[in-house]
Amino acid sequence: MSKYWSSLVSELQPYVPGEQPKMANLIKLNTNENPFGPSPKVISAIKSELNDNLRLYPDPEGHALKEAIASYYIDFGIEENQVFVGNGSDEVLAHIFQGLLKQDKPILFPDITYSFYPVYCGLYKVESNIIPLTESFEINPDDYKRDNGGVIFPNPNAPTGRYMGLQHVQAIVEANLDSVVVVDEAYIDFGGETAIRLVNQYPNLVVCQTLSKARSLAGLRVGFAVANAELIEGLNRVKDSFNSYPLDRLALAGAVAAFEDRQWFEDSCNGVIREREKVTKGLEKLGFEVLPSKANFVFARHPEHKGADVAAELREQGIIVRHFNKPRISEFLRITIGTSDQNNALIKALDFL
Amino acid sequence: MSKYWSSLVSELQPYVPGEQPKMANLIKLNTNENPFGPSPKVISAIKSELNDNLRLYPDPEGHALKEAIASYYIDFGIEENQVFVGNGSDEVLAHIFQGLLKQDKPILFPDITYSFYPVYCGLYKVESNIIPLTESFEINPDDYKRDNGGVIFPNPNAPTGRYMGLQHVQAIVEANLDSVVVVDEAYIDFGGETAIRLVNQYPNLVVCQTLSKARSLAGLRVGFAVANAELIEGLNRVKDSFNSYPLDRLALAGAVAAFEDRQWFEDSCNGVIREREKVTKGLEKLGFEVLPSKANFVFARHPEHKGADVAAELREQGIIVRHFNKPRISEFLRITIGTSDQNNALIKALDFL
Numbered sequence: 001m002s003k004y005w006s007s008l009v010s011e012l013q014p015y016v017p018g019e020q021p022k023m024a025n026l027i028k029l030n031t032n033e034n035p036f037g038p039s040p041k042v043i044s045a046i047k048s049e050l051n052d053n054l055r056l057y058p059d060p061e062g063h064a065l066k067e068a069i070a071s072y073y074i075d076f077g078i079e080e081n082q083v084f085v086g087n088g089s090d091e092v093l094a095h096i097f098q099g100l101l102k103q104d105k106p107i108l109f110p111d112i113t114y115s116f117y118p119v120y121c122g123l124y125k126v127e128s129n130i131i132p133l134t135e136s137f138e139i140n141p142d143d144y145k146r147d148n149g150g151v152i153f154p155n156p157n158a159p160t161g162r163y164m165g166l167q168h169v170q171a172i173v174e175a176n177l178d179s180v181v182v183v184d185e186a187y188i189d190f191g192g193e194t195a196i197r198l199v200n201q202y203p204n205l206v207v208c209q210t211l212s213k214a215r216s217l218a219g220l221r222v223g224f225a226v227a228n229a230e231l232i233e234g235l236n237r238v239k240d241s242f243n244s245y246p247l248d249r250l251a252l253a254g255a256v257a258a259f260e261d262r263q264w265f266e267d268s269c270n271g272v273i274r275e276r277e278k279v280t281k282g283l284e285k286l287g288f289e290v291l292p293s294k295a296n297f298v299f300a301r302h303p304e305h306k307g308a309d310v311a312a313e314l315r316e317q318g319i320i321v322r323h324f325n326k327p328r329i330s331e332f333l334r335i336t337i338g339t340s341d342q343n344n345a346l347i348k349a350l351d352f353l
Numbered sequence: 354m355s356k357y358w359s360s361l362v363s364e365l366q367p368y369v370p371g372e373q374p375k376m377a378n379l380i381k382l383n384t385n386e387n388p389f390g391p392s393p394k395v396i397s398a399i400k401s402e403l404n405d406n407l408r409l410y411p412d413p414e415g416h417a418l419k420e421a422i423a424s425y426y427i428d429f430g431i432e433e434n435q436v437f438v439g440n441g442s443d444e445v446l447a448h449i450f451q452g453l454l455k456q457d458k459p460i461l462f463p464d465i466t467y468s469f470y471p472v473y474c475g476l477y478k479v480e481s482n483i484i485p486l487t488e489s490f491e492i493n494p495d496d497y498k499r500d501n502g503g504v505i506f507p508n509p510n511a512p513t514g515r516y517m518g519l520q521h522v523q524a525i526v527e528a529n530l531d532s533v534v535v536v537d538e539a540y541i542d543f544g545g546e547t548a549i550r551l552v553n554q555y556p557n558l559v560v561c562q563t564l565s566k567a568r569s570l571a572g573l574r575v576g577f578a579v580a581n582a583e584l585i586e587g588l589n590r591v592k593d594s595f596n597s598y599p600l601d602r603l604a605l606a607g608a609v610a611a612f613e614d615r616q617w618f619e620d621s622c623n624g625v626i627r628e629r630e631k632v633t634k635g636l637e638k639l640g641f642e643v644l645p646s647k648a649n650f651v652f653a654r655h656p657e658h659k660g661a662d663v664a665a666e667l668r669e670q671g672i673i674v675r676h677f678n679k680p681r682i683s684e685f686l687r688i689t690i691g692t693s694d695q696n697n698a699l700i701k702a703l704d705f706l
Contacts, residue, residue: 002583004533004557006455014593017413028409037405046603050399052390054607055569056381060370087440090596102359123594180357204357212410219407219602230355240367241476243443249572250399250603254407 008123015119018322027345029336030320032187032297034216036271036339038254039264042217045257046250058249060240065252068259069224076197081229084236085255087246089186089210089223090116092235096152096206098124099238100180100231103149107179110139112329114158114184133160133328137291137299141168145175152182156192159324159334161293163192170195173202180231182206187295189214189269190276196226203228213296214269215258222247222255272296276337282347283335301331305353317349361476368472371675380698382689383673385540385650387569389624389692391607392617395570398610399603411602413593418605421612422577429550434582437589438608440599442539442563442576443469445588449505449559451477452591453533453584456502460532463492465682467511467537486513486681490644490652494521498528505535509545512677512687514646516545523548526555533584535559540648542567542622543629549579556581566649567622568611575600575608625649629690635700636688654684658706670702 001010018031066083086092097120101107106127109117121128131143137160144151151172156163173181173195181204183195188209195207206227212218225235239246247255258265280290280298288300301307311323311333322334337343354363371384419436439445450473454460459480462470474481484496490513497504504525509516526534526548534557536548541562548560559580565571578588592599600608611618633643633651641653654660664676664686675687690696 002587003531004453004584005587006452008455009452009587009590012590012594014590015597016593017410017597020410020412031410033410034408036408038407042407043403046403047400050396050403054391054395054572055387055389057370057373057384057386057565057571058574059373087596087599091599094595099359099362100357102361119594123591178356216408218410221411221598221601231357234355234358234362237362237365237367238476240369241365241472242447243440244368244370245574246440246444248574248601248604251601 012122013119015116019320021320025318027319027338027342029338029342029346030322032213032295032336033218034213034268034272034296035275035337035342036216036268038216039258039261041261041264042254042257046254049249049253054249058245058247058252060244062247062252065247065255068256069226072259073196073226077200078196078226082199082226082232084225084227084232084239085247086223086239088212088221089184089208091246092208092223092225093184094120094123095235095238095242096182096208096225097121097126099234100206101150101152101182102126103179105147105149107150107152108144108146108148109152110157112137112157112160114154117152138162139164141171144172148176148179150180150182151176152184154184154186155195156187156293156295158187158295159297159322159329159332160291160299161187161295161297162291163294166193166195166197170198173198173205177202177204180204180206182208184208186210186213190272190296191294199226199228203230206231211255211258215265216268217254217258220251220254222251272337275340275343279335279337279343279346282343286347286350286353297334297336299332299334301333302353307331307333310350313352314349319346319349365475366472368469372673374673378671380672380691380695382691382695382699383675385566385648385689386571387566387621387625387649388628388690388695389569389621391569392611392614394614394617395607395610399607402602402606407602411598411600411605413597415600415605418600418608421609422579425612426549426579430553431549431579435552435579435585437578437580437585437592438600439576439592441565441574442537442561444599445561445576445578446537447473447476448588448591448595449535449561449578450474450479452587453559454503454505454535455479456532458500458502460503460505461497461499461501462505463510465490465510465513467507470505491515492517494524497525501529501532503533503535504529505537507537507539508548509540509646509648511540511648512650512675512682513644513652514540514648514650515644516647519546519548519550523551526551526558530555530557533557533559535561537561539563539566542618543625543649544647552579552581556583559584564608564611568618569621570607570611573604573607575604625690628693628696632688632690632696632699635696639700639703639706650687650689652685652687654686655706660684660686666705667702672699672702
């Protein structure tokens with residue numbers, strides 16, 4: 001607390017990201033990073049940009065990347081002016097909250113969801129109505145058919161991993177044609193179907209994605225949104241009033257290459273999906289209830305052991321998973337899918353149960 | 354304009370960055386980039402980080418970089434918790450406007466200054482009182498001794514290049530102990546003396562810098578602020594409510610190396626200073642009035658030729674400089690100091706005058 005702070009600052013409840021421990025040899029299954037590295041083509045694309053040109057500003061518009069993304073989604077008729085890029089999907093979401101979701105009426109999002117949403121609401125003074133997930137931790141589309149200033153939810157949801165079929169997403173978008181519906185698809189590529197397919201049908205739909213998960217580039221900070229050109233123009237106006245160049249030359253080059261190497265991306269997603277099925281079975285065998293997941297993590301609880309205790313015991317054994325001390329989910333652990341060896345080590349470490 | 358935009362969005366007047374032309378062989382003296390490349394140690398530090406670890410999130414706190422900056426300014430007693438880092442000084446300034454300068458009273462800044470300040474005011478609804486520079490385009494410290502919610506100015510000022518001695522900066526800071534005074538030192542290393550030296554004397558002083566100019570890393574997007582720990586904590590609260598990881602792994606590594614290679618940095622600054630003196634003399638010989646500059650650019654007008662006309666003629670000849678179509682300075686050109694060859698080409702191109 002300081003007399004020099006804006007009144008806003010003392011009210012903020014900042015987001016707390018998953019721990020990034022400095023210790024070596026830890027098995028890090030707590031921040032949903034991809035166990036497989038990025039495409040070698042990403043590394044070489046960055047290497048080609050690694051020269052004296054770093055003295056020059058990057059392209060403030062990120063044209064090459066927008067073009068690569070539009071061309072990746074060409075089957076859905078996406079054009080460059082329908083793509084917005086930013087420093088990770090967190091920055092993209094922040095601009096979405098300020099530029100599209102800050103309205104006179106409260107926005108809607110689930111009670112159990114990405115915990116950055118309420119933080120953005122605090123930062124931009126956006127009112128919200130929190131909608132409880134069903135008993136089985138699902139989003140019920142009917143709950144989003146009420147007056148609102150906007151709607152946002154992840155699909156698959158975080159930290160539950162539960163996926164909602166595209167027809168249900170569409171039902172929510174269609175029921176809210178007067179407000180913006182944001183589908184936050186950080187984890188969509190691990191078995192879900194993207195709502196980008198619907199963008200040209202609905203003027204109120206924004207689909208947000210990241211390169212941190214399926215494209216293994218958490219360390220490079222690139223996220224994007226796809227929507228109709230008018231919504232994207234609104235986001236550009238906010239971005240150009242905040243920071244002209246959020247993506248550096250290396251991040252732009254690497255991100256373009258990541259979209260170009262489709263094969264690497266698909267192999268990597270399939271690898272995670274295979275391992276997810278293995279981990280799910282292993283956990284179930286140990287007595288865990290595992291929510292059906294289409295993400296690169298599973299959300300699981302044991303009927304006889306407290307989530308916090310299991311997390312602590314795993315940590316003793318050098319494995320970090322994420323535990324949220326929050327109503328309804330305090331018995332759950334969110335476990336990132338690791339490499340085959342890491343997943344085997346996890347199951348073995350849970351022997352004590 | 355869209356019915357889906359927040360009311361804020363239509364009111365915004367976004368910042369327009371200098372042109373980044375795609376044409377090759379242009380002499381680009383319009384965005385104050387450094388004519389010399391970054392230290393080779395920066396390139397190799399980034400290369401070492403260019404591997405599978407890009408799948409992992411960067412350190413959200415950027416500890417290594419804060420440490421490198423604190424250690425660079427160790428003579429002024431700066432510690433790590435007095436350093437804030439962000440995606441270019443534009444992002445750092447944005448957080449400063451939202452977290453420190455948004456107060457009940459209007460803030461003060463010069464009429465001729467960095468044109469992003471009024472844009473931030475629009476984004477965060479910060480009221481301002483604009484203080485005219487003197488006839489000779491200087492900041493008069495006495496003009497900043499009036500009731501305010503904060504003060505911000507660049508030193509050297511942009512786009513004039515005029516520098517104010519540290520005793521005058523100190524006078525402004527001391528006259529405003531109840532509000533935050535931000536000294537934006539993007540160009541300080543080309544001959545000025547940093548106010549970081551004063552940070553431990555004044556709880557209300559924030560000094561903001563960038564690695565885009567003197568450290569030749571415009572393409573990497575790194576900026577920082579130094580202030581007392583309480584102000585930095587305020588900025589961290591805003592940042593952690595916006596985007597946990599604004600600096601990617603490569604930018605962090607490169608920035609640390611840039612602070613470690615002191616020799617390269619000093620040689621580069623001295624090179625720019627030498628060329629600046631040469632360009633100044635050349636322009637004066639052609640009849641230009643050149644404002645005294647401590648930046649990596651000069652601000653100059655010709656008594657007999659319109660600024661816009663000279664800029665257009667230079668462009669015909671493949672040289673881009675920046676012209677601002679604004680009251681009081683529309684006859685001026687802002688010319689970035691280039692390499693020796695580029696500067697010679699500039700003077701030669703102005704032969705037509």
